[in-house]
Amino acid sequence: MMNSIYKYTFGTPEEHTPFKLTGQRIDGDAGGLPACEAPFGAEAITFSVNARGTTLNIPAAPGEQFFGLGLQLKSVAQRGKKKVLRVNSDPTLDLGDSHAPVPFYLSTAGYGVLIDTARYTTFQFASHVKQASAEQRKESADNTDDLYAARALSGTTHVLVDIPAAKGVDVYVFAGPTMADALKRYNMFSGGGVLPPMWGLGIWYRTWVYSTQDAVREQAKSIRADRLPCDVFGLEPGWQTRAYSCSYVWNREKYPDIEQVIEELRAQGYHLNLWEHLYMHPECPIYGEQEPYAGDYKVWGGLVPDLSVPEAAKSFRDYHKTALIEKGISGFKLDECDNSDFIGHPWSYPEASQFPSGMDGEQMHSMMGMLSQQAMMPVYEELNQRTYNCVRSSGAYAAPMPYVLYSDLYSLSDFIRGVVTAGFSGLLWCPEVRQSGDEEDLIRRLQTVVLSPLAMINNWMVPHPAWKQFDTEKNKEGDFSGCEGVVDRVRPVLELRMKLLPYLYNAFNSYRKCGLPPFRSLAVDYTGDANTHTIDDQYMVGDAMMYAPMLPGKTSREVYLPAGKWHNFFTGETYEGATKRTFEAAVADILLFVRDGSLIPTAKPVTHVTPDTVFEMEVRRFGGGRLTCTLTEDDGESFDFLKGEQNIITLTSEEDGRLTLTREGGYDGVRYVF
């Protein structure tokens, strides 16, 4: 094709695929990467079609490791595994089930492969041996101990891709030469990474599901009174007259003066975000418009829209624009667009459902998250207003979407692993903080969420913030005893986010311009170091930093430091890399490391970001000699940067600490002072 992306067509591909429905954003920009040969040609892929669907065998070399398949909460490295990409909101096991499966994988050999299908496709990564192959083990085990020991010796023939129903498929191969290059090409092919509004990178707070307008007013004030940073205030299901299924209409009993409340919140610097899902109640004002485009099954009595139909997408978009966004709403939390049918109490539409576009339920489950994101995009472009949202499902080609995945699951180690894996497939993931058993749990979770794509505290289960009361019953009674002083220990954690906000904003701008995810596995940066391939509890933050989260109950942990020197971000202490080290970390301590030779710009924390915010910056040196870094400067909330109204600031720090600054670009404001 172009940009060292190779398209191979096998048989007759299906009509409804990720590329055809949501993937046509390619603009010829390869993020500045040089051309590269394909790792293999179409002839190296074995293709067959039978009653079950389409099967591909794609080359795989011994020792090659594989990553990707979208958000995978249970494992990072995929070699030897079999994964079925079922859309599932509760992926309890390491079987491929995911809120956001993506039929895309990366290889340490320096390429990526996208199977353009919306089917629940099986991937087997060198997990099996063909009968004719000579690669079988020489000896067989005669007992289970030997057997288990031998499991590591899995076959190495190929990646088997088993696509139900399809009679053919398009395969997109993204060349390297490095794995990072292949990932960048994939993200640029998707349209480049998203640049969120600056406020989206601030702190998010979601309020109790039973809140009324007075409770909302009180909490918004209390956050400001506590001098806690917060940019986004979110309302949960109760804001509507109908929620399961949705009406998208304000509940005037709970929110009689919502217009005024919105004004008050915005005056305090909050952006408002509303919970919703796609299932529309008969009371929903666009129910009649959507009915001709609905699927043949109901969910919670509501219709299931087919947002692949332009008329349905337009109706959905226009309603949101006029009824909500133009009235002061900045974004949404799009719940339940995945599939909760694999958890024992199914509520979603069957895979056998039929939709007016000709899609079936299986395809719709795979595509619904991306279709709903895509449906909304024109609103924000029309209003020249960037947005940042939460969503519970996504898919292929998601990089440019201002949507961050979240989950009702809550294992912190799984949530951390989610940050590691999401970055392999153009996804963003939020390890949100909800209930906490104690202060340590709260602090540890907050430390991770402020070093993630979206810093959300989701307080939907209780009326008062967790730092006022951990105990759910006491919280509901307004009894804050036993939690004295917690807010003062929470504040510095939230302020870390605000300190790093300019750094993170710049990292997202790199994502936009060259496709490098702001949060990613160490394996992307250190592909040649096999030690990094299986690390599921550390990740890169921007270009220069690496984070090793602490779990509650631990006072120390092992951290793998790749080759080179590393510095503790807080203390400046220096360590030699290419080794594992054990670090002590008290509850307040965060294991954030800086690559040697980095210049890190930090801001004096603000509570929230406006277009007028000027960040008071400090620049910290990690290593000797001349050090440089960049910052991205624009209005932080419109799309004017697309017209050149954005500056790239290059900071240079000499060995003696002398700082120089160059600005390039067409933005005429000043966001940073040094």
Place this chain on the structure above:
Amino acid sequence: MMNSIYKYTFGTPEEHTPFKLTGQRIDGDAGGLPACEAPFGAEAITFSVNARGTTLNIPAAPGEQFFGLGLQLKSVAQRGKKKVLRVNSDPTLDLGDSHAPVPFYLSTAGYGVLIDTARYTTFQFASHVKQASAEQRKESADNTDDLYAARALSGTTHVLVDIPAAKGVDVYVFAGPTMADALKRYNMFSGGGVLPPMWGLGIWYRTWVYSTQDAVREQAKSIRADRLPCDVFGLEPGWQTRAYSCSYVWNREKYPDIEQVIEELRAQGYHLNLWEHLYMHPECPIYGEQEPYAGDYKVWGGLVPDLSVPEAAKSFRDYHKTALIEKGISGFKLDECDNSDFIGHPWSYPEASQFPSGMDGEQMHSMMGMLSQQAMMPVYEELNQRTYNCVRSSGAYAAPMPYVLYSDLYSLSDFIRGVVTAGFSGLLWCPEVRQSGDEEDLIRRLQTVVLSPLAMINNWMVPHPAWKQFDTEKNKEGDFSGCEGVVDRVRPVLELRMKLLPYLYNAFNSYRKCGLPPFRSLAVDYTGDANTHTIDDQYMVGDAMMYAPMLPGKTSREVYLPAGKWHNFFTGETYEGATKRTFEAAVADILLFVRDGSLIPTAKPVTHVTPDTVFEMEVRRFGGGRLTCTLTEDDGESFDFLKGEQNIITLTSEEDGRLTLTREGGYDGVRYVF
């Protein structure tokens, strides 16, 4: 069709289905049931075909409950659920995954439905609402509490059956009028239930995986020295030269004098059972014969036979006959014929595999257990020698097969639930006892396994029996300290099995003659009592008894007693039914209840059964008036009963205890004395 079984054909059914491959045993015998109308005609079923496969909507009425789908370890009642029948050796969640999924369900409305497919079919039991339906809830929830509360109000339109790949399907509907009748018809249609050899109903003991012939000799002697009942002695993988994959050839280093050892064991009254799986190592003597019929993927370096090909089945059967069965082996434990690919470390063949018969891997996974059982049957018929075996996968039409399912899983409550659910689909299930943390755990597990289809103690992990030492490390060192006297508390539990052996043998003969499973849910006997529908921790044992297992750590439990009077089997204490009652039970106590009006024959326990064994019987009365029961009398191990060499003994006990006996049949021996 016949016998009130109705066959509806939709579209073009597939070539490889359970009925076509393993289901053609129907002989016109409906077990004496009267004719009955179909619950619905073909026209009541909606049928459609598209790229994904075949979809059926089958009627379901409000309030109707559904059971079945084969061995389901996680749930009994299926209404409101979505189940995908994937063959999976580790069904961690309640999603339909099973060692032995069966596309058959029973309804409390008094009928059964078999979808004749070997595909991983989805069943949704009234779990969803069609868009056009008026049955949606009147109100929607506006918060999650209401939502969760409303989940019980699932839609009631139909059973959705979603069959991948198929362009049509045969549906068999088994009429009632009662659910028990429908179940009987299904089992009789399968060929009637199995009558195992009497020795198969004794105690089974499997020895350490690393055993040598001397260790085997020592353990066999020690069991007899401890005066413990044991009929079957099983060897685990180590008996072969190659196990993963298999050679089926004795390892002469470990077993140099195996012929003599077999003779010694048989002289002590043991039957020998050998572990194996179907994956054949190149050293396997029939490897060359099987190669033309093998699938295109290897498993553990071994070939995967296609036992649907008559030549392959014959080669497999003939080798087992001459090399093993004729040398004194009584049966096998057929491991890993299911699919362990959904547990994170796949080893099995892909669903996309191809087999010479034209079957693919998905179909083969569904059929492999039944195909391998079927392949072996002629050997035993030729030798006029009944058998009883263990198997890790089974399927539709399994009732006549002398195979009992088992698992590497080990939750006792799941194992108990397995006994409840297996009986809905013509399956037998063994809640085997392996390791135990302490004496209580061992005793509680033994209590359940002796009241199950196969009383197996699977000691494969340690060199000495669990009653000699629970602690694995100590066991391996031969240190028996801390376990003094355990054997004397284990003995009465095992002896209960031997006391009930004639009763159980008779219950199996009913299974053979009328299709009523010997172990089954209370819902089969008390379908009209909705309280029984969800009971997953009690089950019927034969015609007259009901067992309520105790879990370790509990000193009492609630038991539901259906309407009528019930008696404690051990104490004779009487309780009024139609209610839940709490019963205390010390570790040695077993909550085994007898239906009022029952006469229970018990035997003086023997350690093992031979054709010459004469059981010294006692008859116990539970209730007043004239009571009767039957016993089945034959040689207990040949197929001569099929030629009429079997007696049915009817025992009548008058109120005053006077016992009379009638014998009908052509067997001329005497097995029971009173």
